[in-house]
Structure formats: structure tokens, C-alpha cells
Amino acid sequence: MTNANPLLLPCILAGMLLFSHATAQTTVESLLDQPVTDLPAYDTTTCKNCIFLHVEYGTSEFLNMDVLKRFKAENITEVEMVFSSFSRSKGFNQLALNRERLTNLQRVAAELFENESIKWSLLRQTACRSLEESEQLFHGFVVHIQRGKAAPDAQGKLAPVKQDFTKNTSKSKPCGTRDTLIRDMNVSMRAITKRECEYTGYYIPKNKKKARAGVRYDKKSFGRKAERKCKTIDLGYAYDTAYYDRKYKVNACSGELIDKTLKIDRRADTTVIDAMDRNWEEWKKEKVVVIQDVTGSMSDYVTQILVWHELYASKGVENYVFFNDGNGIDNSKKVIGKTGGIYHVQSNKLSEIQETAQRAARAGNGGDSPENNIEAAIYAQEKCPDCSSLVMIVDNFAPVKDYKLIGSVKKPVHIVVCGGNGEQVHSDYLSIAAITGGSVHTSQMDLDLKGKAMEGEVFEMGDRKYTFSGGRFNLAKE
Numbered sequence: 001m002t003n004a005n006p007l008l009l010p011c012i013l014a015g016m017l018l019f020s021h022a023t024a025q026t027t028v029e030s031l032l033d034q035p036v037t038d039l040p041a042y043d044t045t046t047c048k049n050c051i052f053l054h055v056e057y058g059t060s061e062f063l064n065m066d067v068l069k070r071f072k073a074e075n076i077t078e079v080e081m082v083f084s085s086f087s088r089s090k091g092f093n094q095l096a097l098n099r100e101r102l103t104n105l106q107r108v109a110a111e112l113f114e115n116e117s118i119k120w121s122l123l124r125q126t127a128c129r130s131l132e133e134s135e136q137l138f139h140g141f142v143v144h145i146q147r148g149k150a151a152p153d154a155q156g157k158l159a160p161v162k163q164d165f166t167k168n169t170s171k172s173k174p175c176g177t178r179d180t181l182i183r184d185m186n187v188s189m190r191a192i193t194k195r196e197c198e199y200t201g202y203y204i205p206k207n208k209k210k211a212r213a214g215v216r217y218d219k220k221s222f223g224r225k226a227e228r229k230c231k232t233i234d235l236g237y238a239y240d241t242a243y244y245d246r247k248y249k250v251n252a253c254s255g256e257l258i259d260k261t262l263k264i265d266r267r268a269d270t271t272v273i274d275a276m277d278r279n280w281e282e283w284k285k286e287k288v289v290v291i292q293d294v295t296g297s298m299s300d301y302v303t304q305i306l307v308w309h310e311l312y313a314s315k316g317v318e319n320y321v322f323f324n325d326g327n328g329i330d331n332s333k334k335v336i337g338k339t340g341g342i343y344h345v346q347s348n349k350l351s352e353i354q355e356t357a358q359r360a361a362r363a364g365n366g367g368d369s370p371e372n373n374i375e376a377a378i379y380a381q382e383k384c385p386d387c388s389s390l391v392m393i394v395d396n397f398a399p400v401k402d403y404k405l406i407g408s409v410k411k412p413v414h415i416v417v418c419g420g421n422g423e424q425v426h427s428d429y430l431s432i433a434a435i436t437g438g439s440v441h442t443s444q445m446d447l448d449l450k451g452k453a454m455e456g457e458v459f460e461m462g463d464r465k466y467t468f469s470g471g472r473f474n475l476a477k478e
Contacts, residue, residue, distance in 0.1 A: 025114050026118070037124070041138075051145065057134050060097060077117075079118055081120070082142060083123075084137050086133070192234075194233045196233055200229055202216040202218055204227050271441075275416045280316075291322075291380050293323060293376075293393060294361040295371065295395070301393060301418050320353050322357050323360065323371070325341055325372050326339045326364055339375055342360075343359060370400060371395065371399075372401060377390055389414060390413045390414065390436075397419050412437045424463075430449065430473040437451070
């Protein structure tokens with residue numbers, strides 16, 4: 001047996017001491033690996049020896065961190081991180097937000113992580129189905145103090161810490177801004193091309209003037225280059241998506257985004273993602289075919305349906321129909337019911353859906369304002385006879401040119417209306433939904449029109465009143 005070098009012993013002991021100290025410290029990642037306990041809502045009134053480090057919903061900035069200074073880490077028995085299950089965005093990353101909150105806590109209260117006797121818990125509140133309900137819940141950290149260990153105030157009294165977690169609803173006070181973490185998405189489409197070249201059998205003269213003049217030789221000699229004719233072949237499009245967790249400024253009261261830098265422009269109409277996202281839980285119970293207008297005025301919405309498919313519907317929708325109102329033919333040659341420019345793809349592969357959408361968009365320019373929506377709906381139900389309903393994405397500013405064919409549509413049509421202020425919907429689309437027993441959807445509203453196609457039926461939307469007469473809804477006269 002070989003004796004150990006005595007000079008190495010102090011180094012080994014020092015290394016063991018350092019290792020034992022490192023393992024004793026709680027890390028952010030080790031806490032995130034802990035199991036999460038679900039509960040309806042955290043009741044802040046039940047703990048009499050606790051302080052509450054409060055954060056706004058969706059943020060990582062503490063509102064009352066100074067209260068932690070009243071207590072010593074050795075007197076703390078447990079720390080609970082409390083958050084909620086509801087997220088305003090389907091792409092929201094709760095794990096990343098939890099990591100940021102823990103990191104901020106460690107930055108200002110490192111002793112909590114160094115004290116290995118402190119118990120940590122992760123609690124997720126589930127009694128929240130909306131943004132408003134979530135904002136009323138407590139979010140942050142609950143620090144449990146040993147009984148009788150609270151530090152006295154300046155007068156030597158153990159006065160209770162007053163903390164107000166109620167949401168400020170006063171319109172007289174400014175809301176200000178706060179940060180929230182959002183999974184940002186950068187969507188881009190790029191053309192895929194290939195360059196093919198072949199030799200002509202001729203040679204280009206060394207003299208540039210002759211070469212520019214088109215002089216060619218059939219024999220090779222010093223300085224002459226073999227001539228090639230090249231062409232670019234279009235192989236379609238590739239769809240690239242990159243994700244980033246980024247902070248955005250939001251209104252502290254309403255939660256509305258203030259930053260206007262999302263790659264899907266939040267200043268524009270985001271009805272497709274909003275409405276499809278909101279109704280997918282219901283529509284995925286049916287077998288639906290998605291129909292989308294891809295004429296020039298609707299180009300901004302093509303990316304949105306592709307993003308929606310990638311994130312939520314890749315296992316649910318296998319039939320898409322894109323229409324462009326005639327493949328660019330002259331308006332005078334368009335025949336009702338035979339206008340054409342309709343493209344179908346049966347696939348849940350994003351690349352195939354995207355290629356079909358782009359091919360349809362490139363093939364036509366829409367021409368006149370009215371579109372061949374009903375022809376596209378009839379085509380869609382023929383391509384997918386076992387689909388139970390149609391989801392049609394339309395341009396609110398474009399009337400329907402072939403409405404008289406509505407009797408041939410035998411399935412409910414759910415209309416997603418793009419454009420306008422979200423409150424005023426073109427009567428053609430209200431009529432299609434009512435006649436087929438479908439519905440109308442804007443960025444913020446869902447309107448069920450099943451059973452509404454009755455003579456004399458009246459309803460109001462925004463500041464407009466509509467009356468059903470003569471087989472369709474019409475804007476009521478003042």
C-alpha cells in the first residue's frame with residue numbers, strides 16, 4: 001500500500017470543506033426541480049407569523065421587499081413561493097418567471113438560500129380562469145417566522161406589518177407600468193431556390209468588349225471561359241420560427257401591452273390568433289376544416305394561422321382551404337360558383353400547409369372587392385365530407401359576391417372576422433353564420449347565431465342594429 005503524500009492532505013481537506021459548504025446552499029435550480037403543490041387559492045389571513053413578499057401578477061419585481069429587513073434568516077422556518085396557473089398568453093413560460101422571481105429574491109436575501117434548515121415549497125393556485133381572477137390572488141413569497149422571533153420596531157414594540165394586496169381600481173390615481181415576461185416569437189418565411197447551370201458548348205472571349213457584344217467561339221483557346229446558362233428554380237418556402245423570453249412593459253392596472261414590438265404586430269388586428277386561440281377548446285371537439293381568404297388585403301393574417309397551427313392545432317386540424325378569388329383572372333371573366341383560385345391541403349404538417357397558403361396567395365391578387373367565400377365553403381365541404389363544421393377567416397371590408405349559393409352550404413360556418421373595430425361586422429358574414437347555424441368571432445367577441453335565421457329577428461352589435469329579412473341580415477335603417 002502506498003502512503004499518501006502528506007502535502008496533499010490539507011488540500012483534500014480544504015476541498016471537502018468547500019464541497020460540503022456548496023452542497024449545503026440551496027440553489028434556484030434545485031428549488032425549481034421540487035414538486036409543485038396545487039391549491040385553489042392561498043389564504044393570507046391564516047398565517048399569523050408570516051410576512052408576505054408581494055409581486056404583481058406576471059412580473060418578478062417585489063413591491064415591499066423592505067419588510068424583509070425586520071427579520072433574521074436564522075429565525076425563518078419556511079419559505080413558500082406562491083403563483084397561479086392562469087396565463088394571459090398561451091406561449092407564456094411560467095418556469096422562466098419563477099426562476100426570475102427566485103433569482104431576484106436571492107439577490108437581496110442570499111441568507112435565505114444559505115440557511116439549509118429553511119424548508120421551501122412551491123404552491124400553484126388553480127382557482128383562476130381569467131386575468132381578473134388571477135390578479136386578485138396573492139403572488140410572491142410567504143416567509144414563516146418562528147413564534148416570538150419578530151424583530152421589534154424603533155419603539156421596541158412588535159407592531160404587525162400592514163400590507164395591502166388589493167388591486168388599485170381608482171381612476172384618479174395613475175396606474176403606471178410594470179414588466180411582464182412574454183414568450184416572443186419571430187416568424188419568418190424564406191424562399192428556397194436552387195441554381196442550375198449547363199454548358200452551351202461555346203466559349204466567351206477574353207476581351208470584355210467582345211464578350212459584352214455577344215461574341216462567342218466554338219473552339220477553346222487560352223483565356224476563353226466556357227459559357228454557361230443558369231436558371232434559378234423555385235423550390236417553395238421554408239417556415240422558420242424562433243422563440244425568445246423577453247420583458248415587455250404593460251399597464252399596471254389593465255395588463256394591456258404598452259410595448260409595440262412583438263413580431264406579430266400588436267398594433268394591427270390579431271383577430272386570427274385571438275379568436276382561434278379562444279375557441280379552440282370547443283372546436284377541437286369537432287372535425288373542422290379551416291378556410292382562409294388569402295387575397296392581397298388578407299396577407300397579414302396568413303402568418304397568424306400558421307403560427308396558430310404550429311402552437312395549438314398540429315394534432316387537430318388536417319384540412320385547410322385557401323382562396324384568392326380567381327387566380328388573378330380579369331373581373332369580367334369571373335363566373336359565380338366557378339371563379340376558382342381555391343387550394344386544398346389535407347395534412348397537419350406545417351411545411352405543406354404553409355406551401356399551399358403561399359402558392360394560393362402568389363397565384364391571385366383578389367381583383368375586385370367581393371370575394372368567392374361561398375364557393376370556397378362548398379369546395380371545402382366536398383373535400384372533407386366527414387368534417388362537421390367550417391371555420392372561415394374573412395375580410396370584414398370585402399362583401400360576399402356569391403351569397404346566393406348559401407343554400408349549398410350544409411355545415412355550420414364559424415366566421416372569424418378580420419379588420420374593422422371588432423364591433424361592426426359586415427352583414428354578409430352575419431347572414432352566413434345564421435343561415436348555417438354557425439357563429440361570428442372578432443378579436444374580443446364570440447357571437448352564436450344558431451337559430452337566429454328567423455324572419456324579423458333583431459339584434460344589436462356595438463352601435464349597429466341588424467334585422468333578419470329576405471333570407472339574410474340587413475343593417476337596420478335609423
